[in-house]
Amino acid sequence: MISISGQRQFQAWQDKVLPPVEEVRPGVWSIPVPFINNPMRYTLSYLLVGDGAAALVDPGWDSDEGWAVLNAGLAVAGLRPADVTGIVVTHLHPDHLGMAARLRAASGAWVALGANEPLPSHWRSEPARFLAEDRAQYTQWGVPQDFLDEVTFHRDAWAQMTNLAVPQLRLADGALLPVAGLAVRVLATPGHTPGHICLVDEANSLILTGDHVLPRITPHVSLEAQTQLDPLGDYLNSLEIMGAGADMEVLPAHEYRFRGLPHRVAELREHTLERSLEVIAVLDAGSAETVWDVSKQLTWSRGFDSLRGFTLRLALAETASHLVYLAARGREVEIEVSRGTPTPATP
Known part of the structure; x- marks a missing residue:
């Protein structure tokens, strides 16, 4: 203790x-x-x-x-x-x-x-590029369109980082x-x-x-x-x-x-490894095709549906880290977790 x-x-x-x-x-x-x-x-x-x-x-x-x-x-x-x-x-x-x-x-x-x-220098010099890359990543992870705005960064939310x-x-x-x-x-x-x-x-x-x-x-x-x-x-x-x-x-x-x-x-x-075992169980069930699908089936303290905004973003990124961890250790993971190709940045 x-x-x-x-x-x-x-x-x-x-x-x-x-x-x-x-x-x-x-x-x-x-x-x-x-x-x-x-x-x-x-x-x-x-x-x-x-x-x-x-x-x-x-x-x-x-x-x-x-x-x-x-x-x-x-x-x-x-x-x-x-x-x-x-x-x-x-x-x-x-x-x-x-x-x-x-x-x-x-x-x-x-x-x-x-x-x-x-x-990364483009946090300051190319904010539009950074925001596009961020949105592409979460789109690739299967986040529904209705949730993209709340889980991805915006210019005002990123002000603390660019300063x-x-x-x-x-x-x-x-x-x-x-x-x-x-x-x-x-x-x-x-x-x-x-x-x-x-x-x-x-x-x-x-x-x-x-x-x-x-x-x-x-x-x-x-x-x-x-x-x-x-x-x-x-x-x-x-x-x-x-x-x-x-x-x-x-x-x-x-x-x-x-x-x-x-x-x-x-x-x-122990907690971290137990979480990976839970991810393995979801993969073995065979119904998950995206990071979003895996996240929905994991145990969250107040349930997945309670996760909103930045908390939801963190949950998805955490799930992706477990998938990468398992793949690096020989577990077959067919879910795409690599970062998506950014859409063209607008000035």
């Missing part, structure tokens, strides 16, 4: 309120930043204070409300945005990287991502964060995204897990990134290396702090 170490965070999660700013260890602060209009409610940013330098890990979703909360949290730690010298982001998603551009503008801090995290900060640094597996007075090591954990990283602070017996390992929720692993051929296989392999933090307190990017990393890793692995 895991044991909850962040009791105040846990209570806040139960009460559906923002948790307090906390000093987890001397010079290590947990600062929640609101995740606007999302059931996850907030991202747990971590401030790591060194010698005349400070890094903020996962600054959170970009909003005026979040910026005010982040400023207030830094003030509790005795710092201002201008005192932040580095911004480390565990992965590309906008609830982690979104605030980086605003914080960099206020501080001049460098922004760092994992060495293998993709940042993301371009990183000044790339962090390789095993590298130390370039922050004076700290000895925090990068651990490459692809799966949730191709270049997801965790951070190991051996001096404080802490491991910052981003979205790779959360205490209650199974991280979403999907077939979306163009550079990731087998995201589920990557994720399972990345779980295997989490022994580096076996005895450490876990600082995830959502929910609350906990101990018992090996137990939680085992749970996540």
Whole structure:
């Protein structure tokens, strides 16, 4: 079993309120930043204070409300945005990287991502092409016409991604964060995204897990990134290396702090493999011809028909990742899961 170490965070999660700013260890602060209009409610940013330098890990979703909360949290730690010298982001998603551009503008801090995290240039330079590719993919996966608009990206929904900060640094597996007075090591954990990283602070017996390992929720692993051929296989392999933090307190990017990393890793692995067995059962039944068909026959907490919008999108992409995982391991999968040919982009 895991044991909850962040009791105040846990209570806040139960009460559906923002948790307090906390000093987890001397010079290590947990600062929640609101995740606007999302059931996850907030991202747990971590401030790591060194010698005349400070890094903020996962600054959170970009909003005026979040910026005010982040400023207030830094003030509790005795710092201002201008005192932040580095911004480390565990992965590309906008609830982690979104605030980086605003914080960099206020501080001049460098922004760092994992060495293998993709940042396709046409997200900015060719948005019409990106949106066309996205729609083609979900059309190929069998999404009915009536649902395409709600599961695919639109210009306004993609604004958080196109405004993301371009990183000044790339962090390789095993590298130390370039922050004076700290000895925090990068651990490459692809799966949730191709270049997801965790951070190991051996001096404080802490491991910052981003979205790779959360205490209650199974991280979403999907077939979306163009550079990731087998995201589920990557994720399972990345779980295997989490022994580096076996005895450490876990600082995830959502929910609350906990101990018992090996137990939680085992749970996540078991859940993931059980899901693949469920996909195999659907394939064996022989009635599914598309990713949509498979998804409809899987077990979802509130039923498939309850999935709408972005949640439905994630469910389909997760299903596709299981199909690719099985095919890569010799299972015959006749359902088309490769990305579709994009329709011509309009200016």
